[in-house]
Amino acid sequence: xxGKTLYDKLWDSHLVRQDADGTALLYIDRHLVxxxxxxxxxxxxxxxxxxxxxxxxILAVPDHNVPTTDRQSGISDPISRIxxxxxxxxxxxxxxxxxxxxxxxxxxxxxxxxxxxxxxxGMTVVCGDSxxxxxGAFGALxxxxxxxxxxxxxxxxxxxxxxxxxxxxxxxGQLAPGVSAKDVVLAIIGQIGTAGxxxxxxxxxxxxxxxxxxxxxMTVCNMAIEAGARAGMVAVxxxxxxxxxxxxxxxxxxxxxxxxxxxxxxxSDPDAEFDRTVTLDAGQLSPQxxxxxxxxxxxxVDAVVPDPDAEPDSVxxxxxRKALAYMDLKPGMPITxxxxxxxxxxxxxxxxxxxxxxxxxxxxxxKVVASIKQALVVPGSGLVKRQAEAEGxxxxxxxxxxxxxxxxxxxxxxxxxxxxxPGDRCAxxxxxxxxxxxxxxxxxxxxxxxxxALAAVTGHFADxxxxxx
Amino acid sequence: MxxxxxxxxxxxxxxxxxxxTDAIIPKQFLKSIKRSGFGPNLFDEWRYLxxxxxxxxxxxxxxxxxxxxxxxxxxxxxxxLARENFGCGSSREHAVWALLDYGFRVVIAPSxxxxxxxxxxxxxxxxxxxxxxxxxxxxxxVTSTPGYRLMVNLPEQQITTHSGDTIHFEVDAFxxxxxxxxxxxxxxxxxxxxxxxEFEAQRxxxxxxxxxxxx
Numbered sequence: 227x228x229g230k231t232l233y234d235k236l237w238d239s240h241l242v243r244q245d246a247d248g249t250a251l252l253y254i255d256r257h258l259v260x261x262x263x264x265x266x267x268x269x270x271x272x273x274x275x276x277x278x279x280x281x282x283x284i285l286a287v288p289d290h291n292v293p294t295t296d297r298q299s300g301i302s303d304p305i306s307r308i309x310x311x312x313x314x315x316x317x318x319x320x321x322x323x324x325x326x327x328x329x330x331x332x333x334x335x336x337x338x339x340x341x342x343x344x345x346x347x348g349m350t351v352v353c354g355d356s357x358x359x360x361x362g363a364f365g366a367l368x369x370x371x372x373x374x375x376x377x378x379x380x381x382x383x384x385x386x387x388x389x390x391x392x393x394x395x396x397x398x399g400q401l402a403p404g405v406s407a408k409d410v411v412l413a414i415i416g417q418i419g420t421a422g423x424x425x426x427x428x429x430x431x432x433x434x435x436x437x438x439x440x441x442x443x444m445t446v447c448n449m450a451i452e453a454g455a456r457a458g459m460v461a462v463x464x465x466x467x468x469x470x471x472x473x474x475x476x477x478x479x480x481x482x483x484x485x486x487x488x489x490x491x492x493x494s495d496p497d498a499e500f501d502r503t504v505t506l507d508a509g510q511l512s513p514q515x516x517x518x519x520x521x522x523x524x525x526x527v528d529a530v531v532p533d534p535d536a537e538p539d540s541v542x543x544x545x546x547r548k549a550l551a552y553m554d555l556k557p558g559m560p561i562t563x564x565x566x567x568x569x570x571x572x573x574x575x576x577x578x579x580x581x582x583x584x585x586x587x588x589x590x591x592x593k594v595v596a597s598i599k600q601a602l603v604v605p606g607s608g609l610v611k612r613q614a615e616a617e618g619x620x621x622x623x624x625x626x627x628x629x630x631x632x633x634x635x636x637x638x639x640x641x642x643x644x645x646x647x648p649g650d651r652c653a654x655x656x657x658x659x660x661x662x663x664x665x666x667x668x669x670x671x672x673x674x675x676x677x678x679a680l681a682a683v684t685g686h687f688a689d690x691x692x693x694x695x
Numbered sequence: 696m697x698x699x700x701x702x703x704x705x706x707x708x709x710x711x712x713x714x715x716t717d718a719i720i721p722k723q724f725l726k727s728i729k730r731s732g733f734g735p736n737l738f739d740e741w742r743y744l745x746x747x748x749x750x751x752x753x754x755x756x757x758x759x760x761x762x763x764x765x766x767x768x769x770x771x772x773x774x775x776l777a778r779e780n781f782g783c784g785s786s787r788e789h790a791v792w793a794l795l796d797y798g799f800r801v802v803i804a805p806s807x808x809x810x811x812x813x814x815x816x817x818x819x820x821x822x823x824x825x826x827x828x829x830x831x832x833x834x835x836x837v838t839s840t841p842g843y844r845l846m847v848n849l850p851e852q853q854i855t856t857h858s859g860d861t862i863h864f865e866v867d868a869f870x871x872x873x874x875x876x877x878x879x880x881x882x883x884x885x886x887x888x889x890x891x892x893e894f895e896a897q898r899x900x901x902x903x904x905x906x907x908x909x910x
Contacts, residue, residue, distance in 0.1 A: 243890055251887060373730075374817035378881050421713075456809045456810075541712050544710075
């Protein structure tokens, strides 16, 4: 019998029961909650006369709707305010821990979970948010769920599900200076497609992944969902353990020693078999820029916008044409000729301290060019913001002409006031370039933090490798 | 949840791949704390000219004449015909609530995004996966025949086309049963409450750090 994959181990260790057809009841260790996908779940629970099964498994935070400007006067949009207040009230009524809007620890749910040590190796982690895959970076089984399943986990601490197939994405090679985890994951999505991971859970492995920090691994796992996968994960190693030391919710002392002994097994066995394997050579990887309206529509910064006429598949060809029309780009145009007029550095993909450091390094001493209408930096959490300010990064950004904001999801999905106007073109460190994602009619190019920052000071996409040589 | 047995309805072709949940229901409508009322804003940015906001009177807005849902021959549709990777992106269940509220009980596509697919079953909507070739033939048939209907028989796992052909489809047995009986699966899971408690007690012993609160 072959050995077990990391996914097998995580799955098996959470099985409460399983039917002959594979339908399983899976135990959930950590339930993260935000204001957008939870109100109907709490309402359903109340209407059925049920209580949360295990309150101490839940950590709640408002992030999607919160303003990123001055918060002293609260939320001005009355509908957003009601949604955030509904979360506050549900948490207060049920005794759920919540980092409310003005708590210094508030931030994007997928930034604060790991930051607090509330995400630990070997856990199952769920949240009513597709980017929950982020937490898989810790050797956890983490995935997004809909609101009905949020209610199901609240009521039962379990989910009914079937196991997915397993996909190993092995990335090897030394990244060029300036090329980051974001470029790696965009290239993977470009290679396998946005439906390439459908029906799979992905384990990211290989020397490139091993050499990434936890923050970089989170960026990669964050976008596993953009490849269609249910979950993304990375094996536990010394980098994982080092990150978790002294985190408020992580175990300490004797308990930590016990936990680390258990976590040492959280890797795929050498003889484990995957249903599918994909490899990527990261040594030659260029910084990536999306040119279309799906994350798979991506190219190296040194390439050109592709020609739909060269695409043999008719459905894909038509999709490319629609995307280029929406993006107002022409086939054959160099990626470096694309001129964004907005810059957004933020989101659960790229708003951690290392992301802000990389962005600041790219612009230090330079100015945002006049053609940029707005350049935003939105830290992933209050603690990231505080750390960045301690390092003086905020002053680098503001001196260049960026706005330095309060933490939240912000312009990644534009549920708050931060949004693009029709026709605006944004270099964004977020995860989705769908039509209208950052505001109706807005055009999104997904890039790394360094590439977004560099575009702000050059006025067009430019190769970060040339700056750092 | 409304029981699902046989749906006989007009088919509507939405001919583009990778339709994401942001397109199905744009973010500004997610601020609602209710489960209902999303139908008028289904595919809002494609369906109307100009931007939509919560609370607007949608009957006063200008329709986009080029969008399929606004085509006179597809009014009253109940089955959505779609392309690959339908429902990708955000986990928002509001996407399914919007489809259901509009009147769609079935979506047929070559592939679906995982979370969307799961959310459908929780709301009495049946997502059917057919081969890309089969879906392509249905697109041709639907667009070339005004009034094209499909009859979806879930107990028999069979679609009968407008011309009387039958197409078999696969569906997970547990999910099929829940749909046909309109079952609330929280109630089903709570039948195993003792097993969950037992598992949890054991986990508390083997991995106590997962139960420790911040001190």
